[in-house]
Amino acid sequence: MTKDSKNLLQRGLDNIHSPFSSFIGAQTTSSLILLFSTLIALWWANSDYAATYVNLVHTPVGWFFGDFEFKASLKHVINDGLMVVFFFLLGLEIKREVLVGDLAQPENRRMLIFCALGGMVFPALIYSLFNFSLDSQIGWGIPMATDTAFALGVLTIVRKHIPASLLAFIVGLAIVDDIGAILVIAIFYTKQISLLYLSSAFALVAFLSLANYVGVRQPFFYIIVSLTIWVLMLNSGVHATVAGVAIALTVPARPELSVDKLLDKAKSKISSLQNNDKEVDVLASKQDHEKILEVRDVAEGASTPLRRWEDVLELPVSLFILPLFALINAGVVLNVSSFLESLTQPVGLGIISGLVLGKFIGITGACWLALRFNLGRLPKSVNFQHVVGASLITGIGFTMSTFIATLGFAGHPEQLQYAKTAILIASVIAAITGTLYLRVISAKQKHE
Numbered sequence: 001m002t003k004d005s006k007n008l009l010q011r012g013l014d015n016i017h018s019p020f021s022s023f024i025g026a027q028t029t030s031s032l033i034l035l036f037s038t039l040i041a042l043w044w045a046n047s048d049y050a051a052t053y054v055n056l057v058h059t060p061v062g063w064f065f066g067d068f069e070f071k072a073s074l075k076h077v078i079n080d081g082l083m084v085v086f087f088f089l090l091g092l093e094i095k096r097e098v099l100v101g102d103l104a105q106p107e108n109r110r111m112l113i114f115c116a117l118g119g120m121v122f123p124a125l126i127y128s129l130f131n132f133s134l135d136s137q138i139g140w141g142i143p144m145a146t147d148t149a150f151a152l153g154v155l156t157i158v159r160k161h162i163p164a165s166l167l168a169f170i171v172g173l174a175i176v177d178d179i180g181a182i183l184v185i186a187i188f189y190t191k192q193i194s195l196l197y198l199s200s201a202f203a204l205v206a207f208l209s210l211a212n213y214v215g216v217r218q219p220f221f222y223i224i225v226s227l228t229i230w231v232l233m234l235n236s237g238v239h240a241t242v243a244g245v246a247i248a249l250t251v252p253a254r255p256e257l258s259v260d261k262l263l264d265k266a267k268s269k270i271s272s273l274q275n276n277d278k279e280v281d282v283l284a285s286k287q288d289h290e291k292i293l294e295v296r297d298v299a300e301g302a303s304t305p306l307r308r309w310e311d312v313l314e315l316p317v318s319l320f321i322l323p324l325f326a327l328i329n330a331g332v333v334l335n336v337s338s339f340l341e342s343l344t345q346p347v348g349l350g351i352i353s354g355l356v357l358g359k360f361i362g363i364t365g366a367c368w369l370a371l372r373f374n375l376g377r378l379p380k381s382v383n384f385q386h387v388v389g390a391s392l393i394t395g396i397g398f399t400m401s402t403f404i405a406t407l408g409f410a411g412h413p414e415q416l417q418y419a420k421t422a423i424l425i426a427s428v429i430a431a432i433t434g435t436l437y438l439r440v441i442s443a444k445q446k447h448e
Contacts (some may be wrong), residue, residue: 029319034318035150037323038330042330044331056328069376074328075226078328086241087242088226091246093175095248105420108379110375115176122358124144127358142408142419146178146400148175149322155438157435169382181400185404189408197236208250212252215252219305226243241403276329329402333417347419352432355430356426371384392437394430
């Protein structure tokens with residue numbers, strides 16, 4: 001349907017739809033929705049309706065079929081179920097970055113790995129110093145993680161004042177950081193392992209890899225096998241979200257058709273439509289309808305499942321899954337006494353110091369050493385001062401840090417309370433200091 005053939009109402013909807021789609025797809029929007037969900041959770045947990053919030057978090061959800069019954073709390077369904085989709089998307093992004101992104105270039109990859117390792121090791125060490133020989137030592141992985149969505153959302157505030165390559169640098173840094181966090185969750189936050197379930201899960205992962213190798217690309221096949229892997233991983237003792245990353249690494253990343261074959265096939269299909277004596281009518285003519293579907297199939301064959309699935313999942317994850325996770329997990333009871341305790345307890349001190357100071361020391365120190373000994377290079381237009389600002393912003397560890405906290409302190413509600421409060425405090429400090437620093441150095445560089 002051409003623009004001229006559209007009626008007044010359709011043209012009006014188009015005028016609304018285009019800007020609305022741009023707004024929904026923007027990184028700033030997803031960050032704002034995540035922030036809004038966090039604020040709602042905090043208000044709800046500290047309001048007169050706090051009991052309804054607790055009831056919601058522990059609401060049983062499930063289904064039954066004959067004698068078979070599955071039931072879990074809403075919190076477990078989100079953390080062990082929906083978050084698997086988030087980790088699957090994360091795995092797709094990791095694979096793409098390693099194949100064709102910044103991690104594909106050796107110099108950039110070395111720099112990102114050095115900086116990310118520094119940004120993981122130092123926060124863990126600082127936390128461990130505050131919690132040495134205590135039961136809370138288990139939380140050492142909490143300050144290692146960076147929340148990519150919040151970090152990029154904060155960077156949009158100073159986007160006009162920083163080089164675009166700094167955003168790519170932080171994304172790459174966060175991806176390597178996420179790889180480390182996933183390994184930490186899989187290795188250190190697993191209590192009991194069932195070798196039977198675990199080996200069965202990885203056997204199916206290997207089966208998906210083989211299917212990828214021989215050219216299987218049907219989404220339904222991957223979905224069925226992936227659901228089986230998730231169930232096996234859920235019963236193995238290793239957290240089910242690891243299944244999401246493992247499955248993502250098996251998704252085909254090669255197009256079915258080369259560019260030359262795509263152009264030849266597409267031209268052939270389109271020419272057959274152009275040579276038609278009658279006007280093309282996809283509604284009345286079954287033949288024309290089938291030819292249009294053939295053009296669609298040719299275009300799909302030239303793209304990769306990895307890219308298509310990443311595009312399909314990006315909005316549901318950023319607009320639904322992550323905000324829902326924040327709503328259910330960020331409801332921390334805040335008052336003067338709990339706030340002060342979080343600032344004085346070893347757990348709180350370790351998390352705040354680890355996220356704010358540990359990230360800064362680790363990333364900038366690793367970057368300086370890599371530049372000093374020519375072990376890696378920074379992206380074009382990014383200098384060491386930009387890395388300092390980035391290291392401060394990576395102290396925003398909300399989503400991943402909260403997720404690790406819920407694993408580490410699952411049976412210790414008081415410690416989990418301190419941890420969540422400290423994560424919020426550290427994330428706010430990191431956002432403010434990082435934004436102000438980047439704004440100041442930008443103004444200084446313009447002046448010079």
